[in-house]
Amino acid sequence: NAGVTQTPKFRILKIGQSMTLQCAQDMNHNYMYWYRQDPGMGLKLIYYSVGAGITDKGEVPNGYNVSRSTTEDFPLRLELAAPSQTSVYFCASSMLGQGGNSPLHFGNGTRLTVT
Amino acid sequence: DQQVKQNSPSLSVQEGRISILNCDYTNSMFDYFLWYKKYPAEGPTFLISISSIKDKNEDGRFTVFLNKSAKHLSLHIVPSQPGDSAVYFCAASARSGAGSYQLTFGKGTKLSVIP
Numbered sequence: 001n002a003g004v005t006q007t008p009k010f011r012i013l014k015i016g017q018s019m020t021l022q023c024a025q026d027m028n029h030n031y032m033y034w035y036r037q038d039p040g041m042g043l044k045l046i047y048y049s050v051g052a053g054i055t056d057k058g059e060v061p062n063g064y065n066v067s068r069s070t071t072e073d074f075p076l077r078l079e080l081a082a083p084s085q086t087s088v089y090f091c092a093s094s095m096l097g098q099g100g101n102s103p104l105h106f107g108n109g110t111r112l113t114v115t
Numbered sequence: 116d117q118q119v120k121q122n123s124p125s126l127s128v129q130e131g132r133i134s135i136l137n138c139d140y141t142n143s144m145f146d147y148f149l150w151y152k153k154y155p156a157e158g159p160t161f162l163i164s165i166s167s168i169k170d171k172n173e174d175g176r177f178t179v180f181l182n183k184s185a186k187h188l189s190l191h192i193v194p195s196q197p198g199d200s201a202v203y204f205c206a207a208s209a210r211s212g213a214g215s216y217q218l219t220f221g222k223g224t225k226l227s228v229i230p
Contacts, residue, residue, distance in 0.1 A: 004158070042119070042204065042220035043159075090158050097216045101147060101166070104218070106158030 002026050006091050006107035013081040013114045021076040021110050023091030031094045032074040033058075033104065034066065036087040043090065049074055050097070081114045088112070118142045119207050121221035130230050134192040138205030138221055141186065145207040145219075150179060150190050153202045153223070162203070163190070195228045202226070 007022045025032065030051045035043040045058030049068040063085055065077040074093075078085060089110045096102035120139045128134045138148075146167045151159035165172040165179045165188070172179050178191045192199055205221040 040124070040222060042222045044220075045218070092158070101164055103149060103161035103164065104151075104159075106160065108156065108158045 004091055004093055004105050004107035006089075006110050008110060009108070010111045011113070013078075013112065015081060015083065015114060017081050018077070018079050019081070019112075021078070021089055021091075021112075023074045023076070023107060024072050025074075025091075025093040025105070026072065027093060027095075027105065028071060029093035029095055029105070030071065031097055031102075032068065033092045033094075034064070034074070034076045035090045035092065036060065037090065037109075038087050046076065046089075078112075083114050086112060086114045117221075118145075119205055119219045119221040121203075121205050121224050123224050124222070125225040125227070127227045127229060128195045130197055130228055131194045134190075134195045134199065134226055134228070136190040136192075136203050136205075136224050136226065138188045138190075139186060140188075140207050142207070142209055142219075143186070144209040146210070147208045148179070148181060148188050149206045149208070149218075150177075151204040151206060151220075153204065159204055192226075195226075197228050197230050200226055200228045 004025045033048045034046040037043050044060045047066040049055045091107045092104040094102045094104050149164040150162040152162045153159040163177050181188045202223045202225045204223045208216050208218045211217045
């Protein structure tokens with residue numbers, strides 16, 4: 001059981017380039033999330049999805065886009081990369097929403113550097 | 116405005132002794148509290164949670180205590196083992212205005228268990 005799989009593990013981008021961070025889960029979870037973690041900080045929610053075809057903004061959505069065409073996949077798109085987007089990105093999924101006793105299952109992260 | 120605060124960035128404990136990780140919060144609407152554990156180069160993994168209607172939850176060596184009047188919770192690890200060395204994130208959930216839940220993370224505490 002792979003859980004949540006993120007690719008790539010590492011990436012270096014030049015300012016202005018674009019890329020897509022891939023995320024796939026095999027637990028048939030409806031809810032999926034993208035977080036970023038900056039050094040010494042907690043996780044901040046970028047976007048989330050409550051099911052295929054439905055996405056919504058989180059706390060820090062600017063500079064990102066998402067899509068959810070299937071239950072399994074939730075890619076995160078960075079357009080016009082900026083140094084402020086240097087961070088570690090985590091994808092997560094859950095059976096229910098973020099509330100209550102519905103723990104998130106995280107992938108191992110993508111470390112992105114924008115120079 | 117940090118709604119979930121982990122004021123100790125790091126903590127060192129001898130193997131076999133008790134580790135106590137603290138977390139303070141400001142939002143009285145939080146209804147569930149969760150602890151996640153994170154090893155380097157991996158995603159966070161769920162450890163233990165507690166509902167706001169309880170004051171204690173125990174799972175093996177891990178116990179979480181909640182003091183609602185003080186808006187404080189703590190994670191106790193007894194006895195501490197070298198494999199417990201990780202970053203521990205406190206998180207809290209509350210229902211947002213749109214009816215969905217929002218999860219807020221603290222900045223984390225790095226625990227080092229010394230053999």
